Amino acid sequence: MQRNTFYSKVIAGTMTWGSWGKQFSKSEMSAMMNHCLAIGITTFDHADIYGDYTTEADFGKAFSEAKIPREDIQLISKCGIQFDAKDRKNRVKHYNYSKKHIIWSVEQSLRNLNTDYLDMLLLHRPSPLMQPQEIGEAIEKLQKEGKIKDFGVSNFTPSQIALLETVVPVVGNQVEFSLTQSVVMNDGTLDDCLANTRMAMSWSPLGSYFRENNSTTERIKQCIAPMLEKYNATPDQLLLAWVLKHPCGMYPVVGTTTKSRLEAAFNATKIDLELQDWFLMLEAANGAEVP
Numbered sequence: 231m232q233r234n235t236f237y238s239k240v241i242a243g244t245m246t247w248g249s250w251g252k253q254f255s256k257s258e259m260s261a262m263m264n265h266c267l268a269i270g271i272t273t274f275d276h277a278d279i280y281g282d283y284t285t286e287a288d289f290g291k292a293f294s295e296a297k298i299p300r301e302d303i304q305l306i307s308k309c310g311i312q313f314d315a316k317d318r319k320n321r322v323k324h325y326n327y328s329k330k331h332i333i334w335s336v337e338q339s340l341r342n343l344n345t346d347y348l349d350m351l352l353l354h355r356p357s358p359l360m361q362p363q364e365i366g367e368a369i370e371k372l373q374k375e376g377k378i379k380d381f382g383v384s385n386f387t388p389s390q391i392a393l394l395e396t397v398v399p400v401v402g403n404q405v406e407f408s409l410t411q412s413v414v415m416n417d418g419t420l421d422d423c424l425a426n427t428r429m430a431m432s433w434s435p436l437g438s439y440f441r442e443n444n445s446t447t448e449r450i451k452q453c454i455a456p457m458l459e460k461y462n463a464t465p466d467q468l469l470l471a472w473v474l475k476h477p478c479g480m481y482p483v484v485g486t487t488t489k490s491r492l493e494a495a496f497n498a499t500k501i502d503l504e505l506q507d508w509f510l511m512l513e514a515a516n517g518a519e520v521p
Contacts, residue, residue, distance in 0.1 A: 353384065403422070
């Protein structure tokens with residue numbers, strides 16, 4: 231399975247760039263885009279829901295100001311999740327994957343992002359009511375019109391992807407994967423990506439290491455302490471290096487809004503963890519040696 235475009239090995243996640251986080255001004259957002267490009271991060275991950283459906287438009291205005299050639303970056307966005315917000319009067323959180331809604335969502339994202347096409351569209355989460363034929367018709371139309379290049383999913387299981395692939399190729403899956411949340415490594419999800427040359431993307435690739443203080447994170451801290459000097463690395467770089475070593479060829483989606491940490495994340499791609507160090511970290515996270 232061949233993808234249409236090149237994506238940077240580390241992807242900049244924009245979820246907290248707007249009203250859900252840092253509330254960057256237009257000039258601050260433009261500066262962040264240019265910083266990403268300067269350090270080698272050219273792919274930006276969006277979803278229509280970010281910032282209560284406002285962050286894409288904020289990014290689009292900043293993108294215009296940044297004067298970055300469209301061909302120099304890759305834009306990923308997601309659709310499908312519906313909840314009550316200022317411009318979306320929904321009675322209940324739900325998923326909408328009707329042909330009409332997928333096409334409308336993409337066209338709305340294009341207007342918001344100030345672009346003619348998405349490099350990749352992802353269905354944000356699986357719906358129990360999704361109909362493959364209807365989804366396939368929407369994707370075929372959008373690709374034929376040049377509005378999306380690649381089509382993928384987020385948080386889908388291998389069987390859900392197989393269902394979609396009865397009508398449309400799925401080139402990527404963005405899932406939660408980190409040292410502290412590695413379920414997809416054992417439930418067939420990453421095996422599916424590897425077996426089908428599917429682009430695997432990891433959201434929250436640092437896991438709970440910096441968010442929680444518990445027995446798991448304490449074990450990991452003790453485990454990696456001697457590795458910090460050995461690899462001349464920071465904890466976040468070692469956590470990313472652990473994710474990157476998986477043979478599926480993971481693309482971590484890094485959500486930090488700190489420029490120095492973005493640069494550190496990109497430099498983590500240069501770290502090649504030794505085999506036994508990788509398993510030492512896994513053992514620390516699990517609290518037991520592998521079976």
